[in-house]
Amino acid sequence: MTQQADLDTATKGLDPPFAVVDLDAFDANAKELVRRAHGRPIRVASKSIRCAYLLERALGMPGYQGVMAYSLREALWLTRKWRDTPLADTDILVAYPTTDHAALRDLAADPEAARVISVIADSAAHLDLIDAALGVDHPKIRICLEFDAAWRPLPGVYVGTRRSPVRTSRQAVRLAEEIVRRPGFSLVGVMSYEGQIAGLGDNPPGNPVKGAVIAWMQRRSGPELIKRRSAAIAAIRGVTDLEFVNGGGTGSLELTSADPSVTELAAGSGLIGPWLFDSYRGFSPRPAAFYALSVVRRPAPRIATLFAGGYVASGTGTPDRLPQPYLPQGLKLLGTEGAGEVQTPVVGAAADTLKLGDRVWMRHSKAGELAERFQEYHLVRGDRVERTVPTYRGEAVNFG
Known part of the structure; x- marks a missing residue:
């Protein structure tokens, strides 16, 4: 049978609109991501899944370890959902800063959640906000420092996602020292997301010139980032030990796994294979x-x-x-x-x-x-x- 015939037969009793996930494609994509990770564990990006069963399915496969959440409330929900299950100790990194005072209070009041959830900081202002929400004598909050992975080939030229202002080793060390110095915080990790590589396909349909420009940019951005990130991580490790250094995304697993400073990768979209990922030369996830x-x-x-x-x-x-x-x-x-x-x-x-x-x-x-x-x-x-x-x-x- 053709794929369309299979889908129509499988769902003949359902009235559209409805959504399906092809488990064979999902599982094949999961194995391919692990192959591309070259031995680095993959933290599953939950924003690309948003289905607890599929998160659990991925985490049950070899090569997957931890969740990259997009909301502190989401992380709290997952932690409690998985309590008293084999996933109870799942490490969850909230990869986007939170200003949610109620969720921060909820985190501080739940020792089990605070043990496994880390939140992002890219400035002392994030620490100040947490102190304001919880009071200065709050329990230890696990902090992950975010390091800027964008490419800046010339003054005023910025290629990548607008995320952290921490770009140099000096800036990274200064923030790391501030986190370590302040009571109520524990610096456990560093993350950096090279969106100009992971999230930008180098083979856009019908536009070979654009593809060539993107490929040229990525060939130059990658080595620059590896050198700069490696130096920053070495400097931070001079301040404190780190549990993890996270980098990458579905589109950059090969590059990021070649960075000796990175201990784990992040991926999620590659499990699903949306059509935006049809525009990459180096890999082709199955539509799932x-x-x-x-x-x-x-x-x-x-x-x-x-x-x-x-x-x-x-x-x-x-x-x-x-x-x-x-x-x-x-x-x-x-x-x-x-x-x-x-x-x-x-x-x-x-x-x-x-x-x-x-x-x-x-x-x-x-x-x-x-x-x-x-x-x-x-x-x-x-x-x-x-x-x-x-x-x-x-x-x-x-x-x-």
């Missing part, structure tokens, strides 16, 4: 997550209109953030409408084969945000649904 929309109109030849489907990804607001028709092959979005809140027209010769009620299978641009649209994922293997599991949304939690 799809959503089905129903044909509700045939307004003209070569056009079929689908119900709903406007699940646009966060980011730059460019066409690469739109979902894409996947099956049947030969469909694309209509340029004048795109993917809509209540209807999504698709155009192409394959549209003439579609009848009212038929399904079109779509892929999201990014990995985790699809879970915010659906309360459950139907987990398929071949032509059957193996089980149905809740997403974060289906467990009535929403972390931003």
